[in-house]
Amino acid sequence: MKLQKGIKYDEKIIRQMVIGLFFCVVTFVFLLKSPLHIWIGGDSGIDSSVFKTVALMMDKGYMPYRDTFDHKGPYLYLLNWIGLQISYYRGIWIIEFVNMFITLIVLYKIARIKCSPGVSVVAVLVSMSPLFTYFQGGNFVEEYAMPLIAISLYIFLDYMVNSIVNKRRLLVCGFCFGGVLLLRANMISVWIVFCLAIFCKCIIERRYCELREFIMYFIGGMGIIIIPFVIWLLAEGALGDFWNSYIVFNMQYSSWAKEGTVLSYRWDAFFSFLNKAVLIFSTMITAYLCGQKEKFVYISYLCYIVLTLALLSLSGRTFEHYGMIMIPMLTFPIASLYNIFEVGKEGKSLALVVSLYFLGVIVMPDWLDLSSTIMTTYEKRYDNNHSKVVTEVCGIVESLTTPEDKISVYGNWDVIYVLTNRLHATKYSYQIPIGTVSKEIMEDYLQQLQEELPELIIVQDDYYDENIGGFLEENSYQLIWQQTEDELQDALIYQYSN
Numbered sequence: 001m002k003l004q005k006g007i008k009y010d011e012k013i014i015r016q017m018v019i020g021l022f023f024c025v026v027t028f029v030f031l032l033k034s035p036l037h038i039w040i041g042g043d044s045g046i047d048s049s050v051f052k053t054v055a056l057m058m059d060k061g062y063m064p065y066r067d068t069f070d071h072k073g074p075y076l077y078l079l080n081w082i083g084l085q086i087s088y089y090r091g092i093w094i095i096e097f098v099n100m101f102i103t104l105i106v107l108y109k110i111a112r113i114k115c116s117p118g119v120s121v122v123a124v125l126v127s128m129s130p131l132f133t134y135f136q137g138g139n140f141v142e143e144y145a146m147p148l149i150a151i152s153l154y155i156f157l158d159y160m161v162n163s164i165v166n167k168r169r170l171l172v173c174g175f176c177f178g179g180v181l182l183l184r185a186n187m188i189s190v191w192i193v194f195c196l197a198i199f200c201k202c203i204i205e206r207r208y209c210e211l212r213e214f215i216m217y218f219i220g221g222m223g224i225i226i227i228p229f230v231i232w233l234l235a236e237g238a239l240g241d242f243w244n245s246y247i248v249f250n251m252q253y254s255s256w257a258k259e260g261t262v263l264s265y266r267w268d269a270f271f272s273f274l275n276k277a278v279l280i281f282s283t284m285i286t287a288y289l290c291g292q293k294e295k296f297v298y299i300s301y302l303c304y305i306v307l308t309l310a311l312l313s314l315s316g317r318t319f320e321h322y323g324m325i326m327i328p329m330l331t332f333p334i335a336s337l338y339n340i341f342e343v344g345k346e347g348k349s350l351a352l353v354v355s356l357y358f359l360g361v362i363v364m365p366d367w368l369d370l371s372s373t374i375m376t377t378y379e380k381r382y383d384n385n386h387s388k389v390v391t392e393v394c395g396i397v398e399s400l401t402t403p404e405d406k407i408s409v410y411g412n413w414d415v416i417y418v419l420t421n422r423l424h425a426t427k428y429s430y431q432i433p434i435g436t437v438s439k440e441i442m443e444d445y446l447q448q449l450q451e452e453l454p455e456l457i458i459v460q461d462d463y464y465d466e467n468i469g470g471f472l473e474e475n476s477y478q479l480i481w482q483q484t485e486d487e488l489q490d491a492l493i494y495q496y497s498n
Helices: 004-035 046-061 074-086 092-110 118-126 140-162 169-182 189-204 208-235 239-256 263-274 277-291 294-311 319-339 344-371 375-381 388-399 415-420 439-452 466-474
Strands: 406-408 456-461 477-482 491-496
Touching: 004 092, 004 344, 004 375, 046 074, 046 415, 046 491, 074 092, 074 140, 074 208, 092 118, 092 140, 092 439, 118 277, 118 319, 118 344, 140 169, 140 189, 169 189, 169 208, 169 491, 189 294, 208 239, 263 277, 263 294, 263 319, 277 294, 277 319, 294 319, 319 344, 319 406, 375 466, 375 491, 388 415, 388 456, 388 477, 388 491, 406 415, 439 466, 456 466, 466 477
Parallel strands: 406 456
Antiparallel strands: 456 491, 477 491
C-alpha cells in the first residue's frame, strides 16, 4: 500500500509540473501581445508609458504624486520601478509574465474546487479567452490586480465550499485586498461581497470568536502592504499629493463626462462590459445554480458579478482593459457547469462535447491567430520595432539635449521620455485628458512651464491647441521639425530660442 501511495504522489507531482509548464508556455505565447515582449521591444502603450515614466522619475530620486503626476496607486509604480531595475525598457515584461502565470495557476486551483484536472485546464482557457480583447498591450493596473483578485477568490471559495481556512490564508487575503487598494480602489468587489457574505454567515451561526479572528488577521494582512507605502509617502512629503491625485482627482475623473449625463455613460458602460459571450454564459450558469445546491455560495457569486460590473462602470468609460478584472470571475461558474456534467458516463461524454465546443469555437481561433505570428516575431527579434515617428523624434531629442536636460511632451506620449531617458519639465508628463478634467491642472502646467522654459517641447499633432499654441508664441519657441507623412502618430518639435 505504501508503494501505491508513493506512485500516486509521484503522479500528482508530475501532473502539477506538466500543468505548470503548460501554463508557463501559455503565458509566454500570450504575452506576444505585449509590445514589451523580449522578442519585440516596440512602442509601449499610452498608459504603460506613463507608468514607466513615473518609474524613471523614481529612479532619478523623484517622488510619485509630488514630482510627477498620475492618479493610479503607488503599488503600480513600484512594480514598474522593479521592472526598470531588471532591464531598463523591457524589464516590466518579466513582472507581467510572473503576474500572468500566477493568475493562471490560481484560476486552475479555483476550477479544481469543482472539477477534475483536465477540464479545469479547459475552464481556465475558456475564462481567459476575453483577455485577447482586454489586454490592449498590457502593463495596466487591471493586469496586476488579476492575481490578487484570483488568490482572494480562491481563498473565499475554498472556505465557503470546503470550509478550509487558516491564519496564513487570512493574512494573504488581506494583503491582496491592500494591494488592489494601492492600484485602483474600484476593483475591490470580490472583497466587498464575500467579506460581507462570510460576516453574515458567522453572525447567523453565532461564530463570533471565529469572526473576530477572521477580521483581525485580514486587517493584519492589509497592514503588511499598506503601512510601508504610507510611511514612504509620509517620509517623502508626498502623502498630501497622493491624496489629491488618487482620491480627489479620481472622484473628479469618475464624474466627468464629455456629453450627456454621467448616469447615462455609466448605464451604457455597464451593458457594454456585460455584452461578452463568456461573461453572459458565466452569469447565466451562476443564476441557474442559485436555485440548486450551495445556494448561499452562488447567490453571493451572482452579487459579485453584478457589483463588479457596477464598479467597472463608475467612470462611464468603456476602455477594454478595464475588463481584465473580470477574468478571475469567469472560471468558477464554468467549472461548476463541468461539475454538473461529471456525474456518470453520460455526463462525462457531455463534458467532452462541451469541451470540444469551447475549444473549437471560443478558445482556438484567437490562439491560432496569435500562434501564426510566433516565427515572424522571433525572426525579427533584433529589429528596431519602434514606429518611424517615435524613432525620429527620439533621435532629434537626443541630438539637441543632454541627459541632464528636461523636456516637455504636450499631449499623452510619454514613450518619448522613456526611450530618450529624459526627465519631464513641470510636474505633468502628460496633460490630456487630465487638463480637460481639471482646469487647475492645465493652469498649473502652463505656469510651471513658464518658470522652467525647457529646451524642447514636443507636441502631438492631434493635441495642438490654444493653450500650448499661445505659450509657444509668447515665449518665442521655434518650430524645428514637423512630421508631414501620413503616420499614426504625428508630432511637432519646438526649440526655445533665448
